[in-house]
Amino acid sequence: MQSVEEALEQVLKAAQSRSPVKVPSRDALGLVLAEDVASDVDSPPHDKSIVDGYAILAADLADGPAEFDVLEEVTAGDVPHERVVSGAAVRIMTGAPLPEGADSVVMVEQSELRAGNGSTLGRVLLNPSQVTRGQNIMRRAVAMARGDRVLSTGHVLRAIELGLLAEVGRTEVLAIPRPRLAVLATGNELVRPSEKPAPGEIRNSNSPMLIAAAQTAGAEAIDLGIARDEQRDLEQRIAQGLAADVLVLSGGVSAGVLDLVPAVLSSLGVEPVFHKIRMKPGKPLWFGVKRHDAGRTTLVFGLPGNPASSFVGFEVFVRPAIAKLAGRSFSPSETHAQLTGEFTHRGDRPTYHPSVLAEQGGERSVRPLRSQGSGDLRVWAEANCLACFPAGDYSLAAGEEVSVRKLS
Amino acid sequence: MQSVEEALEQVLKAAQSRSPVKVPSRDALGLVLAEDVASDVDSPPHDKSIVDGYAILAADLADGPAEFDVLEEVTAGDVPHERVVSGAAVRIMTGAPLPEGADSVVMVEQSELRAGNGSTLGRVLLNPSQVTRGQNIMRRAVAMARGDRVLSTGHVLRAIELGLLAEVGRTEVLAIPRPRLAVLATGNELVRPSEKPAPGEIRNSNSPMLIAAAQTAGAEAIDLGIARDEQRDLEQRIAQGLAADVLVLSGGVSAGVLDLVPAVLSSLGVEPVFHKIRMKPGKPLWFGVKRHDAGRTTLVFGLPGNPASSFVGFEVFVRPAIAKLAGRSFSPSETHAQLTGEFTHRGDRPTYHPSVLAEQGGERSVRPLRSQGSGDLRVWAEANCLACFPAGDYSLAAGEEVSVRKLS
Numbered sequence: 001m002q003s004v005e006e007a008l009e010q011v012l013k014a015a016q017s018r019s020p021v022k023v024p025s026r027d028a029l030g031l032v033l034a035e036d037v038a039s040d041v042d043s044p045p046h047d048k049s050i051v052d053g054y055a056i057l058a059a060d061l062a063d064g065p066a067e068f069d070v071l072e073e074v075t076a077g078d079v080p081h082e083r084v085v086s087g088a089a090v091r092i093m094t095g096a097p098l099p100e101g102a103d104s105v106v107m108v109e110q111s112e113l114r115a116g117n118g119s120t121l122g123r124v125l126l127n128p129s130q131v132t133r134g135q136n137i138m139r140r141a142v143a144m145a146r147g148d149r150v151l152s153t154g155h156v157l158r159a160i161e162l163g164l165l166a167e168v169g170r171t172e173v174l175a176i177p178r179p180r181l182a183v184l185a186t187g188n189e190l191v192r193p194s195e196k197p198a199p200g201e202i203r204n205s206n207s208p209m210l211i212a213a214a215q216t217a218g219a220e221a222i223d224l225g226i227a228r229d230e231q232r233d234l235e236q237r238i239a240q241g242l243a244a245d246v247l248v249l250s251g252g253v254s255a256g257v258l259d260l261v262p263a264v265l266s267s268l269g270v271e272p273v274f275h276k277i278r279m280k281p282g283k284p285l286w287f288g289v290k291r292h293d294a295g296r297t298t299l300v301f302g303l304p305g306n307p308a309s310s311f312v313g314f315e316v317f318v319r320p321a322i323a324k325l326a327g328r329s330f331s332p333s334e335t336h337a338q339l340t341g342e343f344t345h346r347g348d349r350p351t352y353h354p355s356v357l358a359e360q361g362g363e364r365s366v367r368p369l370r371s372q373g374s375g376d377l378r379v380w381a382e383a384n385c386l387a388c389f390p391a392g393d394y395s396l397a398a399g400e401e402v403s404v405r406k407l408s
Numbered sequence: 409m410q411s412v413e414e415a416l417e418q419v420l421k422a423a424q425s426r427s428p429v430k431v432p433s434r435d436a437l438g439l440v441l442a443e444d445v446a447s448d449v450d451s452p453p454h455d456k457s458i459v460d461g462y463a464i465l466a467a468d469l470a471d472g473p474a475e476f477d478v479l480e481e482v483t484a485g486d487v488p489h490e491r492v493v494s495g496a497a498v499r500i501m502t503g504a505p506l507p508e509g510a511d512s513v514v515m516v517e518q519s520e521l522r523a524g525n526g527s528t529l530g531r532v533l534l535n536p537s538q539v540t541r542g543q544n545i546m547r548r549a550v551a552m553a554r555g556d557r558v559l560s561t562g563h564v565l566r567a568i569e570l571g572l573l574a575e576v577g578r579t580e581v582l583a584i585p586r587p588r589l590a591v592l593a594t595g596n597e598l599v600r601p602s603e604k605p606a607p608g609e610i611r612n613s614n615s616p617m618l619i620a621a622a623q624t625a626g627a628e629a630i631d632l633g634i635a636r637d638e639q640r641d642l643e644q645r646i647a648q649g650l651a652a653d654v655l656v657l658s659g660g661v662s663a664g665v666l667d668l669v670p671a672v673l674s675s676l677g678v679e680p681v682f683h684k685i686r687m688k689p690g691k692p693l694w695f696g697v698k699r700h701d702a703g704r705t706t707l708v709f710g711l712p713g714n715p716a717s718s719f720v721g722f723e724v725f726v727r728p729a730i731a732k733l734a735g736r737s738f739s740p741s742e743t744h745a746q747l748t749g750e751f752t753h754r755g756d757r758p759t760y761h762p763s764v765l766a767e768q769g770g771e772r773s774v775r776p777l778r779s780q781g782s783g784d785l786r787v788w789a790e791a792n793c794l795a796c797f798p799a800g801d802y803s804l805a806a807g808e809e810v811s812v813r814k815l816s
Contacts, residue, residue: 024772025616026616026619028564029620029623029624040604041605041610041611043610044610045605045607045608045609045610046607046608050714073638075596075597076595076596076597076713077595077597077598077609077610078596078597078608079607079608091672094713094714095595095597095610096597096607096608097607108780112576127460134612142784143784143787144784144786145784147603148786150789151789155789157622158620158790158816159617159618159621159624159625159719160617160719160785160788160789161789162617162619162620163613163614163616163617163715163785164613164619164786164788164789165601165616165617165786166601166611166612166613166615166617167601167610167611167613167785168611169601169602169603169604169611170601171602172603186486187484187485187503188483188484188486189483189484189485189486189504190485193433193573193574193575193577193578193579194577194579195577196448196577197449198486199451199453199454199487199505200453200454200484200485200486200504200505201450201453201485202451202453202503202627203449203574203575203576203577204447204574205571205572205574205575206571206573208433208434208570208571208573208574209568209570209571209574210567211434211570212566212570212571213435213436213567215436216566216567220547222557229483231468238654242762262743301552305484305502305503306458306502306503307571311567311568335770336770362743362744372665376451376550376551376552376557377551377568377571377572377574377575378551378552378558380568381558381559381563381568381569381572383568403602406455407566408566
């Protein structure tokens with residue numbers, strides 16, 4: 001049996017970034033950019049005012065407050081027509097281009113309007129406490145110049161990046177598309193959530209859980225329903241799932257006689273990589289790879305049927321694989337926290353225990369929840385992290401540090 | 409001018425949780441539950457085996473390894489027909505119901521098959537190193553009993569909760585729906601990202617940025633396009649925006665003569681709450697509330713037109729409002745980190761500075777980025793946090809702690 005670290009290394013080795021495609025920028029939130037993006041404009045496109053006020057020559061105010069003729073008014077989107085000379089001012093709005101001649105802008109809050117004389121827009125008294133040449137002006141191209149690289153390959157596209165793409169006119173970009181992940185539940189005991197289970201049956205809770213987990217991880221999820229423990233049904237649905245980048249099977253990978261899944265996977269050309277991992281819960285995890293023509297691959301995870309094992313298997317192996325397929329580097333949200341009480345661990349496998357992480361004043365504490373076995377999703381609903389305990393029989397005292405992994 | 413804290417208090421006071429609606433569970437990921445959910449089943453529905461193995465009487469192995477007649481095989485989804493008596497065993501698969509009479513399950517790994525005698529499935533030698541009564545059995549209803557409350561009002565629905573809802577047959581739940589947020593850019597200088605700006609014009613980068621930010625915050629975003637600084641166009645588009653829960657205007661709220669927005673808002677019955685906040689960037693932020701009939705309200709934010717101010721205004725005020733409308737408690741991802749170098753702050757307003765937060769071995773460091781003013785989205789693309797500096801003229805040395813707010 002492999003360790004979690006060995007198994008994860010094999011998963012990440014098999015998971016290669018998807019091929020880039022052209023994506024409309026509006027649909028690219030969260031994707032990884034697959035090209036360098038250059039600006040086709042100067043920003044700002046002209047020297048501009050960053051306040052509402054009056055464009056003047058700073059020298060005119062060297063000796064204190066003074067009155068000016070207002071030549072015209074320029075708003076954002078306008079082009080100024082007049083040239084500012086000594087004794088003259090142009091009323092200017094935030095973002096508007098600076099008129100020729102002007103070297104400073106005085107804020108409207110430091111002005112008083114006077115009556116006009118007919119030939120101008122009026123006169124204005126400007127009374128700032130001090131004036132520095134260049135004040136309240138943002139120079140052309142200071143944020144970026146035409147041709148400048150504004151974003152590089154590998155950058156994750158967040159809200160700011162989508163704004164930046166719009167600014168440089170990119171309504172489409174080359175990006176790594178969202179991985180497609182298909183979920184197939186297996187088992188004769190399963191019925192749909194809308195059905196009432198007969199004796200011996202239970203509802204399929206793993207598919208809705210795994211689909212939501214995949215969406216949270218940034219994948220596009222496809223529900224393949226429930227396959228019966230029957231060769232033809234399994235074959236058909238698994239073949240469908242192999243069209244995706246990741247196929248997650250839930251159930252059907254322990255040692256039972258009806259566990260046909262590994263045989264069917266093999267008959268469909270999925271090469272087994274490992275089966276069983278030294279971890280708790282989640283030991284009977286199966287992983288294989290289907291190599292299609294043209295270099296495309298499908299990663300196949302066979303997760304144990306019970307919900308908690310399935311969830312932990314997803315968090316520890318499938319989530320990192322999705323990140324890698326999406327072109328992102330994977331780093332689990334790991335941290336350390338102090339136990340709120342004594343904790344006894346038994347067993348020869350490292351354990352992921354549903355727990356509550358609390359942070360207060362820079363101090364992190366973690367409280368492992370009492371679970372009634374790996375079928376107990378109710379306890380997991382209270383958890384916001386996994387506490388990770390190494391293998392062995394030992395007791396930890398309150399206050400001892402353990403490794404925790406935040407859940408999203 | 410108000411402080412950020414005072415202004416945020418007013419925003420959160422005006423932002424009330426949306427009314428709950430019935431939502432298909434498959435669309436409820438990330439929503440807040442608005443009802444208590446009880447189980448309609450026992451989980452597990454019967455005493456069940458948690459391994460593949462043999463159901464027996466523990467007393468039969470009290471004196472060490474022994475052989476058993478195998479009466480039948482029970483798989484998950486099956487119902488057992490035979491009763492286990494001394495000397496007999498039932499082969500049982502993970503998840504299958506425990507046969508009557510049996511009190512323990514021995515794992516298949518601790519068994520050796522013998523030849524059958526025709527009337528049974530064969531004989532099996534069981535050789536576990538020890539047997540405890542009840543081992544490898546999960547008792548009926550131990551995870552949850554019919555009628556138990558499994559989730560309470562206010563719980564955020566994550567992947568685990570969607571699994572739990574499926575387990576108890578809830579394909580629909582009462583939940584707080586996603587807030588709807590409309591974005592309207594204003595300004596004669598704006599052209600669409602697909603257009604080439606003429607002199608004096610710039611592309612509208614704020615709408616794509618704010619739409620993506622709203623989606624990241626869990627809202628459903630509606631793009632109302634660009635309104636010209638012209639009363640009728642503004643009125644029509646703002647009226648459309650008032651159908652949403654939040655209307656975010658970008659631009660049009662500073663003191664310029666063409667800034668018609670506050671007047672139009674007032675004519676449409678939007679009551680102003682505040683204008684201008686003691687913060688940098690983002691000072692000229694406008695906030696008002698439209699009270700519709702039947703108690704419905706629309707929160708209206710007028711964000712400054714320049715991208716960085718707009719972004720900071722969104723993070724500090726709109727994101728918390730969206731959380732509250734969605735029924736979630738709001739807590740910004742605030743933490744503390746040590747400056748990587750000296751930092752000089754000037755000005756009478758607290759500053760949110762685009763910065764890079766790094767965490768290593770429990771130590772957090774923050775490096776403020778050099779920005780070329782609030783139009784400079786390129787610098788913001790490098791940032792993963794806002795460093796928050798209090799008002800005043802002062803210098804901080806490398807290693808001093810500052811408050812930081814992570815960006816998502």
